[in-house]
Amino acid sequence: MNIDFRSTLVVMRKELRDFYRDRRTFLMTLLLSPILFPAIMLGMFKLMENRASTQLEKDMTIPVAGSEHAPNLIAHLASHGIAARRASEAQVEQAVRSQQDDVGLVIDPDFGKDWHAGIPAKVELVTDTTRRNADVPVKRVEATLQQYSQTLGALRMLARGINPVVAAPVGVGTRDLATPEAKRGIMLSAMLPILLLISAFLGGIHLAMDTTAGERERQSLEPLLATPAARGAIVSGKMLAAVVIGFASLLLILLALKGSASLATGMGRMLDVSLPAIAKLLFILLPLVVIGTGLITFVAAGAKSMKEAQSHVMWMMMLPMIPTYALMASPLKDTDLWQYAVPFLSQNQLVQKVTRGESPDAQQWAVYLGCALALAAVLWLAAVWRYRQEKLAISA
Numbered sequence: 001m002n003i004d005f006r007s008t009l010v011v012m013r014k015e016l017r018d019f020y021r022d023r024r025t026f027l028m029t030l031l032l033s034p035i036l037f038p039a040i041m042l043g044m045f046k047l048m049e050n051r052a053s054t055q056l057e058k059d060m061t062i063p064v065a066g067s068e069h070a071p072n073l074i075a076h077l078a079s080h081g082i083a084a085r086r087a088s089e090a091q092v093e094q095a096v097r098s099q100q101d102d103v104g105l106v107i108d109p110d111f112g113k114d115w116h117a118g119i120p121a122k123v124e125l126v127t128d129t130t131r132r133n134a135d136v137p138v139k140r141v142e143a144t145l146q147q148y149s150q151t152l153g154a155l156r157m158l159a160r161g162i163n164p165v166v167a168a169p170v171g172v173g174t175r176d177l178a179t180p181e182a183k184r185g186i187m188l189s190a191m192l193p194i195l196l197l198i199s200a201f202l203g204g205i206h207l208a209m210d211t212t213a214g215e216r217e218r219q220s221l222e223p224l225l226a227t228p229a230a231r232g233a234i235v236s237g238k239m240l241a242a243v244v245i246g247f248a249s250l251l252l253i254l255l256a257l258k259g260s261a262s263l264a265t266g267m268g269r270m271l272d273v274s275l276p277a278i279a280k281l282l283f284i285l286l287p288l289v290v291i292g293t294g295l296i297t298f299v300a301a302g303a304k305s306m307k308e309a310q311s312h313v314m315w316m317m318m319l320p321m322i323p324t325y326a327l328m329a330s331p332l333k334d335t336d337l338w339q340y341a342v343p344f345l346s347q348n349q350l351v352q353k354v355t356r357g358e359s360p361d362a363q364q365w366a367v368y369l370g371c372a373l374a375l376a377a378v379l380w381l382a383a384v385w386r387y388r389q390e391k392l393a394i395s396a
Contacts, residue, residue, distance in 0.1 A: 011237025066107035197320035203246025213309035287372035294379025
């Protein structure tokens with residue numbers, strides 16, 4: 001297909017100039033995401049830190065039924081900042097069910113007798129496992145009870161002249177092979193890919209829709225199509241302008257994340273992405289910017305009005321989310337090459353690699369770039385085909 005690159009650049013400059021004239025939309029497109037995304041992620045880290053400090057370190061009070069049967073256990077809990085509030089078994093269940101308390105204990109009436117007999121004394125942990133806000137308090141109480149049980153077991157063996165070590169015939173240790181970058185990026189790998197994928201895929205959506213469906217609705221597209229410029233050059237110029245805006249927005253988002261991380265404290269420093277990593281992320285996401293622009297241009301060219309074109313935004317926004325949610329339900333190893341041929345899944349896996357401080361190998365790069373660029377070319381050809389239809393110049 002013959003493309004006049006001079007005409008392409010002329011159309012691109014024209015569309016960028018027109019977009020810049022609408023200063024409010026221009027600034028919202030370029031600056032809203034770089035301001036909003038770091039604020040969201042830093043806010044999430046701050047909430048997580050507050051939750052950890054209040055639920056792990058702060059003293060807590062829990063309802064306990066039958067506390068009189070285990071005074072030593074109650075004293076052990078109190079020494080770890082867990083105070084007991086006397087209650088009946090029904091009151092404990094009601095307190096947890098009504099979310100007045102996250103966790104409670106029910107001590108068996110025969111606890112003392114079983115304890116003296118040397119048999120397991122029963123203690124029930126009362127909680128609602130479907131409530132995520134109760135996870136930390138439950139684990140804290142459970143760990144304290146486990147520690148009490150292990151301490152008593154060791155003392156009983158010592159009283160019988162037995163070394164407690166014999167109760168642990170196998171010493172199990174953990175050798176963590178994760179790099180410091182991977183540990184630092186564990187939170188990034190969960191949240192950053194979906195934000196970056198949506199930003200890259202829809203970064204140029206305002207310009208792409210306005211230059212096609214918007215101009216068609218304003219009846220300003222027909223004079224442009226009547227010029228000697230080839231339809232391929234026209235659509236290429238419009239797409240290139242949208243790619244420039246999408247790439248610029250993506251770059252500002254990454255720089256904003258790095259800048260905000262340098263000012264943050266605690267968990268917020270996990271957002272610190274190195275400049276080489278930013279370069280890799282831009283290289284990974286640039287084909288997705290082109291793919292998104294091609295799809296949006298193709299869809300917008302088939303819409304008779306801007307309102308009709310905007311009705312497609314919802315399902316297009318869902319596309320980058322699909323692999324993220326699928327990986328949450330069924331995680332995959334990132335070693336199979338077929339993953340790097342699947343749109344959105346490939347970008348997700350590559351972004352996670354970069355945030356973990358790893359580098360994709362040559363085969364993974366080749367499969368990804370080949371398939372991504374091929375899909376971008378197909379969408380570009382589809383958009384050119386739409387622009388070649390004469391009905392495109394007819395407004396709603």
